[in-house]
Amino acid sequence: MVNERRLKIFVKESRRRFEDLLGQMVEVPSISMDSSRAGDMRRMADLARQYLAGMNATPQVVETGGYPILSGGWITGPEYPTVTIYNHLDVQPAQEPEWKQAPFVFKNENGIYRGRGATDDKGPALTAMLGARYAIEQGWPINIRFLWELEEEIGSPHFAAGLRNRGLIPRPDSVVVSDTIWIAKGRPAVPYGLRGLLGARLLLRTGEKDAHSGVTGGAARNPLAELMEVANTCVDAGTGRVKIPGFYDDVVEPTANEIKDFLKSGFEVRRFKEAYGFRSLRVEDPAEVMRRIWASPTFEIHGLSGGYHGQGVKTVVPGHAELKVSMRLVPSQVPERVFALLKKHVAKVNPDVKVVREVMLHPFKGSFAGLYVDCVKRAVKAGFGKDPAFVREGGSIGAVVTMQKAWKAPILFIGLSLPEHGYHAPNEYYDWGQASGGMKTFAHYFSELAKMGKG
Numbered sequence: 001m002v003n004e005r006r007l008k009i010f011v012k013e014s015r016r017r018f019e020d021l022l023g024q025m026v027e028v029p030s031i032s033m034d035s036s037r038a039g040d041m042r043r044m045a046d047l048a049r050q051y052l053a054g055m056n057a058t059p060q061v062v063e064t065g066g067y068p069i070l071s072g073g074w075i076t077g078p079e080y081p082t083v084t085i086y087n088h089l090d091v092q093p094a095q096e097p098e099w100k101q102a103p104f105v106f107k108n109e110n111g112i113y114r115g116r117g118a119t120d121d122k123g124p125a126l127t128a129m130l131g132a133r134y135a136i137e138q139g140w141p142i143n144i145r146f147l148w149e150l151e152e153e154i155g156s157p158h159f160a161a162g163l164r165n166r167g168l169i170p171r172p173d174s175v176v177v178s179d180t181i182w183i184a185k186g187r188p189a190v191p192y193g194l195r196g197l198l199g200a201r202l203l204l205r206t207g208e209k210d211a212h213s214g215v216t217g218g219a220a221r222n223p224l225a226e227l228m229e230v231a232n233t234c235v236d237a238g239t240g241r242v243k244i245p246g247f248y249d250d251v252v253e254p255t256a257n258e259i260k261d262f263l264k265s266g267f268e269v270r271r272f273k274e275a276y277g278f279r280s281l282r283v284e285d286p287a288e289v290m291r292r293i294w295a296s297p298t299f300e301i302h303g304l305s306g307g308y309h310g311q312g313v314k315t316v317v318p319g320h321a322e323l324k325v326s327m328r329l330v331p332s333q334v335p336e337r338v339f340a341l342l343k344k345h346v347a348k349v350n351p352d353v354k355v356v357r358e359v360m361l362h363p364f365k366g367s368f369a370g371l372y373v374d375c376v377k378r379a380v381k382a383g384f385g386k387d388p389a390f391v392r393e394g395g396s397i398g399a400v401v402t403m404q405k406a407w408k409a410p411i412l413f414i415g416l417s418l419p420e421h422g423y424h425a426p427n428e429y430y431d432w433g434q435a436s437g438g439m440k441t442f443a444h445y446f447s448e449l450a451k452m453g454k455g
């Protein structure tokens with residue numbers, strides 16, 4: 001169905017338009033977590049609405065109670081399959097001192113597109129949009145909808161509310177999420193799983209105020225020491241093994257085939273250590289490192305506060321202490337159930353400790369086999385000349401689980417960012433190589449879906 005020559009010309013001819021649109025988008029500082037940017041957020045929504053309108057993609061600004069969701073696309077016939085492409089147009093803050101340019105001034109250096117949001121996720125959003133535009137221009141029997149969120153970087157607090165508006169955001173037959181990173185340049189990677197997250201604060205008060213250890217020490221309880229003991233019963237610091245009874249009961253281990261596919265991703269332990277500045281790791285075997293960061297649950301301690309943190313040693317017995325922890329969860333762990341296990345365990349070890357639940361995100365596991373996955377494989381191969389490796393992500397995208405719950409439709413990932421693009425980091429950029437390969441990939445993917453029909 002795809003005429004390669006015609007597609008190639010379309011991509012080449014779209015370059016100017018792509019660069020122009022991306023430049024305008026990057027120059028709007030749509031920082032969702034900065035409340036002083038509320039005006040810019042509205043400007044971003046308005047700009048996106050104008051783009052979609054300019055492409056006759058009948059945009060809708062869907063109000064959610066927070067920042068809106070942009071919805072739009074082309075419905076060519078109810079008998080054809082409908083695919084929804086998810087992207088987000090909000091960005092991370094950009095106050096890092098390492099920026100070599102003003103982060104919200106777009107720079108195009110011969111196909112290197114610099115500025116905050118270029119790769120996460122404005123560039124991929126426009127890439128997918130132009131790939132979709134091609135599919136519609138060819139008259140392929142497919143309906144394509146866009147879903148552009150403006151609250152992804154703050155954990156999608158109003159996304160579920162937006163999806164309840166079935167009139168403006170109808171249920172599709174399948175979903176593509178384009179907001180993920182390859183493991184290495186030149187090696188397309190398709191994630192199919194995300195870890196979940198459960199955060200908690202453990203609080204212990206044993207006195208009304210701090211006391212002097214010379215006067216009270218020995219008889220006074222020490223909440224810092226007691227919380228350290230609790231922490232010790234939750235996780236083995238050497239191996240990382242979680243010691244909370246029942247914690248691993250629901251864990252589905254990755255199969256040997258999955259691990260084999262991880263190994264095709266181009267992941268290197270040396271580069272991983274370099275990128276994050278690690279001097280040593282718990283394990284050095286690449287398969288084991290990937291299993292641990294993508295497909296195994298964790299228990300981390302982020303902070304312990306209370307007592308004295310100034311210079312030297314002040315001999316106080318603290319009156320209270322707080323331990324901040326979180327767990328990354330994998331399929332099929334249920335955050336609510338894990339929280340109950342944590343609470344029960346802590347109560348047994350130290351009944352005076354109060355456990356307060358914080359962030360909670362469910363893990364996600366899509367499939368890495370089946371008809372849709374075959375379509376992704378062929379599309380990526382056509383777009384980038386290489387078979388993709390199927391990997392998982394260690395982080396969480398709240399919106400993905402929300403869409404899965406709301407629609408129960410297959411969710412596939414076609415991400416276009418590279419590790420060197422600087423996701424959530426200073427000097428973020430995107431590039432024409434990923435954009436042009438991405439447009440071809442998306443065009444092919446839509447042609448595959450059109451061929452597959454409504455199923």
Ligand SMILES: [Zn+2]
Nearest residue numbers: 120121152179
């Ligand atoms: Zn993103």
